[in-house]
Amino acid sequence: MTTDVWRIGGELEVGRLGFGAMHLPTEPGPERKNALAVARRAVELGVTLIDTAHMYGGGANEELLAEALHPYPDDLLIATKVGMARSAAGEWDHDARPEALRDQVEQALRRLRRDHIGFLQLHRIDPSVPLADQLGALRELREEGKIGHIGLSEVTVGELDEARRTTEIAGVQNRYNLLDREHEPVLAACASAGIAFLPWRPVAWGDSGAHAEVASVAAELGATATQVSLAWLLGHSPVILPIPGTADLAHLEENTAAARLRLTAAHRARLDRLAAPA
Template identity: 70%
Template sequence: MRRLGFGAMHLPVDSARDQAIAVARRAVELGVTLIDTAHLYGGGANEELLASALYPYPDELVITTKVGVARTGPGGEWRLDARPSILREQVEQALRRLRVERIELLQLHRIDPETPLADQLGTLRELQVAGKVGRIGLSEVTVDELTRARELAEIVSVQNRYSVLDREHEPVLRVCAEAGIAFLPWRPVAPATASRELAGVAAELGATAAQVALAWLLARSPVILPIPGTGRIAHLEENVAAAEVRLSREQGERLDALVEGGTS
């Protein structure tokens, strides 16, 4: 699998739908082999958009979706809800919207603190045994949560917020690297413009700050698979080109030092 994925969250599903479809198709043309979506993104509208753009899917393409957030709050607002009935319903909806018989990678969007973890992972495991889910992943988890989850199911991916300037989840990345679990950082380039050092390295390489931020992630650990998102083709092409950016050891060390406690 190519180590630069695509986050579909920012694809518009209304007035700019044609543009969104063009972006999704261009991502595949550029060799992207993993696209990330979720039930939360438009209540499934994002999943439907990807199917409209890309079905029938290329053999090498994996579309991963996330479940466990639902409009079940007191006023119909979104909230964490990973009760077994909700998870099963959202998986069935995703299968229908994506037009597939199995979701190759299904991620729990967040761990629901009001539902026993064994019930959440147990439900996903049952769906896996039934052939409706290929592999199970998690999103926004701590080391302790990941450890407990791995006692209940085989976890193949973790999707946490992480970037060159945001390393709160460095301990989680370390566990993933040791266990061979794919680490999919979301919001991997958002803070790129906040660093003069980042801009300086970009100038040295003739690249953009966003490309340098992505190149740093790719060099950080072999288990990292960034999923930058955008609704514009030009930005998409810029992100994908980051795979060709190579940092020198000295440049990498300068970027490592941007966050206290960063290691080279």
């Protein structure tokens, strides 16, 4: 049995099953009221890691979390991401110029009502800016005390290696789930280095439930396919910190209950065969 907690950067202790806030509606009205309730309920259920980003509504998601949860519990870590910005045409695109990163961090601090962001991730590597310049800017912000640990998103093993030559990397957020293990080599590199691996799309957006083997295991355990998928992730590697997202209170309860589900060795062997590692 693996531990239920992880220390990001060897320092920030969080429960391994987090919450992705991307799907929370931010527009005024009943849906926003429900989104606030979902965020608060996640914390009530013991979630101590919430993931957001500047890209989620241009900061509106960060503001929603602050409205819902500030003043924050001492054990709650809200991780956010920078490095994407709207173009003149209104489309999201890379923008990890040092001055843009600094501006987005300042905005995130204001929106989250904090003077320090414990875990700040580069949402995407900007191909038009040297990686050392992008990470150098984040390293300077860390030295100034504005951010703590630094993470990456959607990177290869080579990019992770290159990044670590510039600064310490505490986490990687790549697409990964029971049925999609393209980034298994990146997970292995993270496990070897003690780097947290935060899989986004951790339950394949419902596809797991359509798979007969997953449905069979779920039925045998009296669980849902989503819970089985999350439990598989938690048992697959101790560095995995899934961040399932939802705007539905019932789904939130379902997701968080997955942390208590234990797969047998036989169940795990059946699930391991579903997708060959890349």
